[in-house]
Amino acid sequence: MEDGAASSQTPAELSPALRKAGEFRVYRRRWFVLCVLCLLNCSNSVQWLTFAPVADQTAEDLQVSLDEVNWLSVVYMVVAIPISFITTWMLDTLGLRLTMILGSWLNMAGSALRVVGVLSYVPEWSMFPVVMAGQSLCALAQPLVIFSPTKLAALWFPEHQRATANMIASMSNPLGLLIANVFSPMIISNTNSLLTLLIIYATPAAVVCFLATVGIREGVPPTPPSASAETSSSEPFIQGIKLDFAGLCGALFIVFGVIGAGLLGLFVDKTKKFTEATKINMCLTSLTCSVFAVVSQMREQKALVCAVCALFGLFGFAIYPVAMELSVECSYPVGEATSAGLIFISGQIQSIIYIVLLQALTKRMAGSPISLCATGGDANLSWKVPVLVMAGLCCVGSCCFVIFFHTEYRRLHAEADAAADASAQTGSERTQR
Template sequence: MGDEKPPDVGFSSDEVRKEPGPDPQPCSDEADHVAIRFKVYRRRWFILLVLCLLNCSNAMSWLTFAPVADESGAALGVSVDQVNWLSLVYMVTAIPLAAISTWMLDTCGLRPTLILGAWLNMLGAVCRVVGVLHWVPPAWRFGVVLGGQVVCGAAQPLVIFTPTKLAAVWFPRQQRATANMAASMANPLGVLIANLLSPLLLSSSGDLFILLLVYSTPAVLACFLATLGIRSSAPPTPPSPSAQNSTSEPFLKGVRMLLRNRAYLLLLVCFGSGVAVFTCFSSLLEQMLCVKGYTNDFAGLCGALFILCGALGAAALGAYVDRTRKFTEAIKVNMCLSSIGCSAFAVFSQMRSQRVCVALVCCAFGLFGFSIYPIGMELSVECSYPVGEATSAGLIFIAGQVLSMLYMFLLQALTRPLADSPLSVCAEGETFSWRVPVLVLAGLWCLGTCVFVCFFRTEYKRLQAEEETEEDGEKYNGGAHTIQ
């Protein structure tokens, strides 16, 4: 994991050096200014890989049971409503631990946070496997599996807050959005794998033990790599001016600053609501579609298309924003387009035999909606700087988790039992109408979009601080400049 050597002909866009020549005579209060050179290290890609694997594994554990809720309930001897708690418990666990995780990440650094998160994620995954072993009494199985979900849920805030921090500490300015995108999209990639793999494994083997054993493998691997491979929280030499200055405010002071930041509060509400909508969509998709005759396999395919198109859109959007710095404009356009996809899903999902249309609107909703998540996290840092990256991103996550719980309870409360549904492929005795809930879900997304597009305005404070740092370097160091 050696250093990346800059080419002899120049420097990267984030390296600042002092040109040969006579030094100017500084004033007395300028005598301590020296030329700053920023470096990047190859090991940043390894840390990014570990974080991606950890995020992916944790998300796989989160939604292991959602695509196969009826089969999982039968195997564990519980109802579908109880199976939903295997997803909801992530939110219940993460909310009280989120503040501690945020403080730990901004105070203790990346390494201890990631290692603790990796161990909790592995222990939770192993506990779930133990819970379905044949020697465990049937009456205990759901409780043990739920306990494993609680431990995995405790790991979630430790890893899901980390992308913005990792991008800020280890990556140069022109790679931050891309790095944040890769680490953030690893979480929905885990959701994608769960949507595809759970129905496939459970239908082929019929054994919940095999399913959970397969999902425990990446958790064990991520724990091994994090424990032995991550050796420091920050690089020896910073990659950018903001990393060099390291001016993050203390946790409590940062929270107070955020609560007085109008632009951030608007972002908090709108993006928190957006995270909640995505959570409900992913968790309840199979139940929304089965009543109209769409199978679990098709629901899993729709969930996979939603995530896959979102990842592709995020990759393109991250590259665009890295190049143009148009965070706000990109998000507003995508939110408007995704509102059309979400509204179309609310209509087509309640029609019979519309597989192509349902699949296409899931693609559109993912492409334009899910893709804005990592850019929104970067925007939260830009509008709240110098508050710590984990604090600004973490509060949005907490808001998303709280609203996810409220939305999940609301949507399930709005369902109505159906006396007769001849096309239903839902589990026997679990047939409900989702017509009203899906319309409410689309309305919540459109409302958040309208508020954000109409009222959100902000300055990019971190970028401005970096530009001022570079200008100071040129002023005080006799022509120091950045070679493109």
């Protein structure tokens, strides 16, 4: 089957709601709902990556090892896998509003509990468990937030704005990662206080919770923005590098990723070439990952490493929102939350496997540690083999996707069929008059 081939679904097989292609209306408050979701997505990803850029300081303050600090990030992936199935049901059954409000409360409660965990009157032995409990609550919120952009775009935005809205909402997640990468080391270096860091990150979470609870009055607009929106609830279905430099690389990765996602989102909104854009970007991402595997082994090449990280983000992050829209197109009329959820669950499972696998492939380096921020021998590791394995996995995955993935754009075709059917019906009525 060719990419974007004509839909085999005849107008007679379309749902009555989809066949009714009358006048659709959009509402200005859709931008407020999008803004709240962006802030919530950004806040949740900040909670996720709070400790990774300052792992050594976190380990020292909480009296734990670096491996235990890593679990503050990994818990997001572990918790998200079972919760993702519930989230798809919630979005399709309970609606976007309740899902976003629940996500905002979980995110706020988790961030507040993390603050409690590092207060001076809390016993040292209980600090890490309390912080982990707060991190787990934030992790519970992640699927509720991550799955919402496709649903929001489908329910509130017209066909020519859906990919852009999805891109904006989705890219607020890596924006939060950027904030954590840049500001966590900055705050710790200036205050030397983990408590201050957590309070600063908890404040936006509380604000977003208020905005979501008070400001979002309805999950769907009074009238749909497009034909497919009427049936949207449809059928269910681095260690070894100085932290400042690592933070810079992470920041470049995310900044250029947001730029790439924005440009690619606008491109596919105009051209609807979801499959072609995804395949080309996956190939470029694999190529850049392979270059990174080589460049990262060179000494005194910081500028080159930064440039490759920027390109890696430019191509890699740009895939995310477009791939989410592509999943909705090829799985329609399955609900948007279901299609996005399955991709997210698969990604989380693979993330856990890759983190454990790549960590196991590291080797201890002889001599003094390269990291200037290391507090112990845990940071004295060589990542040469893991990076090469990662590049190989990227190349294999991209080749498989390019060769074997072919689909039709079911949602776009359904909308086109509905519009043609309505136009023919209108012409027939005028003829009869």
